[in-house]
Amino acid sequence: MSYIGLHTVYAAQKLSYTKITCNEIPNMSNRAATRVFQGVEEQIATGQLKDGERLDEASLAERFQVSRTPVREALLQLVGTGLATQIPKRGCFVKSPSLRQMIEMFEVMSELEGMCARLAARRISDTQLSALEQANGGCEDAIEANDSDLYYRRNVEFHECIYNACGNEFLAHETRSLRRRLQSFRRLQLRVRGRMSQSLKEHCEIIEAVKRGNADKADLAARQHVMIQGERFNDLLVHIEQSQ
Numbered sequence: 001m002s003y004i005g006l007h008t009v010y011a012a013q014k015l016s017y018t019k020i021t022c023n024e025i026p027n028m029s030n031r032a033a034t035r036v037f038q039g040v041e042e043q044i045a046t047g048q049l050k051d052g053e054r055l056d057e058a059s060l061a062e063r064f065q066v067s068r069t070p071v072r073e074a075l076l077q078l079v080g081t082g083l084a085t086q087i088p089k090r091g092c093f094v095k096s097p098s099l100r101q102m103i104e105m106f107e108v109m110s111e112l113e114g115m116c117a118r119l120a121a122r123r124i125s126d127t128q129l130s131a132l133e134q135a136n137g138g139c140e141d142a143i144e145a146n147d148s149d150l151y152y153r154r155n156v157e158f159h160e161c162i163y164n165a166c167g168n169e170f171l172a173h174e175t176r177s178l179r180r181r182l183q184s185f186r187r188l189q190l191r192v193r194g195r196m197s198q199s200l201k202e203h204c205e206i207i208e209a210v211k212r213g214n215a216d217k218a219d220l221a222a223r224q225h226v227m228i229q230g231e232r233f234n235d236l237l238v239h240i241e242q243s244q
Contacts, residue, residue, distance in 0.1 A: 033070035036060060037077045044083050044096050045184035051096040055084060082181045097181075105182055110227035112175040113159070117206055117222035119166035121215040129211060132161040136203045143200060148190040151199075152183075155190070158203060162210075162222070199225070 040060065043049040055078070060071045075092045078084035085095045097105065124132070135158040142151035159179070163172035179186075190196055202225040209218035 032064070032066040033073035033077070036064045036066060036071055036074035039064060040074060040078060041081075041083060041184045042187075044078075044094055045188055047096075049094050049096070051094055051098075053094045055092040055094060080180070081183065083184065102182075102185060105178060106227060109175075109178050109182060110223040110225075112171065112178060113162075113226045114219040114223035115171055116159075116162050116166040116168075116175055117210065118215045118219040119168055119171070120162045121210045121213050121218040123167040124165040124210055128161060128165040129207075132158065132165070132207060132210070135161050136200070136207060139196075139200050139203060143196050148196060149187070151190055151196050152187045155199065162206070165210075 040049065040055065049055075055075060057068050057071050057075070060074075061068050064071070075084060075086075079086050079092065082097075083095060084092050086092050120128075135154060138154035139151055139158060142148075142154050156179075163175060166172060190199065202221065205221045206218060206225060209215075209221050
């Protein structure tokens with residue numbers, strides 16, 4: 001194979017790797033690592049693990065009945081999502097956002113989601129619209145199964161369809177990055193009674209606005225879908241307190 005051919009293959013492989021690393025939760029080779037990551041993530045979100053608390057590899061390995069290798073993978077993922085920080089020669093420590101920081105992040109997230117939906121309403125293709133409706137069907141299936149974690153995964157797919165349809169890779173990347181920071185708290189939201197059904201209704205409003213090409217309405221519907229305020233915010237706080 002020529003030099004140019006080898007270079008092309010390498011570039012394609014590098015692009016494929018880059019796409020993998022942009023996923024909501026990268027496909028860890030070890031399922032145990034994913035289990036540790038999600039377990040610690042939830043304990044941070046519910047306040048069972050406090051800000052600044054050391055995440056000891058040996059203790060986590062014993063708690064989750066796994067070796068240290070998946071624990072290390074999980075800790076790297078926690079650092080990547082901003083829920084932990086790695087200090088050289090000292091270890092890994094919880095980095096939990098304050099209540100004010102969480103509110104501020106949700107405010108920014110709602111604006112980013114609104115921008116994505118606004119652009120999607122103007123640019124979405126028939127194929128992308130079909131994928132969006134199919135993803136929402138997956139959310140409906142999750143509700144019928146009464147599975148909030150499954151709904152969260154299908155919800156991610158729904159929003160990914162909007163990011164892909166917005167036609168702005170920079171905006172999509174920034175939105176995904178902040179979503180990863182908030183994913184544990186957004187997952188908790190879905191455990192509040194009635195929230196999944198309300199979320200599905202909001203999805204339908206977004207789809208309708210996007211389908212009609214109504215950018216203003218799509219923007220508003222997407223922002224209201226993500227923003228936590230009023231009774232919804234109080235419900236989330238109560239759920240967090242009950243989980244501790």
